[in-house]
Amino acid sequence: MGHTVTQTFRRRALFGVLLAVALVAAVVLLSRPEATPELTWQALRNAAVPSEFPRSKVATLINGSYEEAYVPGGATKLQMRMAGIGAFGRLDSDRAHDAAVVLISDPGGSGTFVHLVAMLNRNGRPDAAASVLLGDRVTVRGLRIEDGQIQVHLRVRNPSDPMVQLTKEVSRTYSLVEGALVLQSETDLPRTRTDAPLDRFLHALDRIDPPSGRTPLLSRAL
Numbered sequence: 158m159g160h161t162v163t164q165t166f167r168r169r170a171l172f173g174v175l176l177a178v179a180l181v182a183a184v185v186l187l188s189r190p191e192a193t194p195e196l197t198w199q200a201l202r203n204a205a206v207p208s209e210f211p212r213s214k215v216a217t218l219i220n221g222s223y224e225e226a227y228v229p230g231g232a233t234k235l236q237m238r239m240a241g242i243g244a245f246g247r248l249d250s251d252r253a254h255d256a257a258v259v260l261i262s263d264p265g266g267s268g269t270f271v272h273l274v275a276m277l278n279r280n281g282r283p284d285a286a287a288s289v290l291l292g293d294r295v296t297v298r299g300l301r302i303e304d305g306q307i308q309v310h311l312r313v314r315n316p317s318d319p320m321v322q323l324t325k326e327v328s329r330t331y332s333l334v335e336g337a338l339v340l341q342s343e344t345d346l347p348r349t350r351t352d353a354p355l356d357r358f359l360h361a362l363d364r365i366d367p368p369s370g371r372t373p374l375l376s377r378a379l
Contacts, residue, residue, distance in 0.1 A: 196255070223236075
């Protein structure tokens with residue numbers, strides 16, 4: 158009799174322990190925040206980007222492009238496109254991977270304006286949080302996000318140089334601060350090819366690190 162009671166007590170105790178473990182596991186799983194969907198390149202290429210050039214001040218990209226006629230039926234058009242270069246990483250305090258992209262705008266005059274755009278991840282949808290002008294007819298050579306900052310490798314010119322020449326390479330670091338991309342530093346870099354003319358840099362592909370599991374992107378000359 159006593160042996161049977163002891164076995165029953167042990168079974169009940171074991172059941173209680175297993176039930177407690179199951180309850181704790183359930184609480185942990187329920188309290189764990191759901192993973193935010195990653196941004197995709199396709200989503201970035203169809204994002205709405207604030208810009209000074211469109212009449213509405215917003216360019217809604219379709220497959221990376223936006224076009225707007227200044228006069229209905231007129232030949233002069235605003236043309237904007239997202240460059241084939243991007244970087245992924247964390248730009249704000251949440252756990253989601255954000256992105257940085259490059260937008261090229263040709264308003265129909267002599268200038269071609271290159272902007273850096275910070276895209277925050279809003280549950281898998283890109284939110285163009287801020288942009289900054291990189292220059293007129295400059296070339297983006299590399300782009301990456303590291304330690305919450307965007308690093309841009311550029312070919313630019315000095316203020317007194319002709320517009321047709323990109324006379325030097327620089328590295329700029331930007332931070333997203335209160336809805337604006339703020340320049341933190343700019344460093345001159347050695348030219349990729351010392352034997353090349355100042356206006357004829359040799360283009361080379363640079364690997365860009367995306368979130369784990371995604372296909373690496375390659376930078377391309379603009």
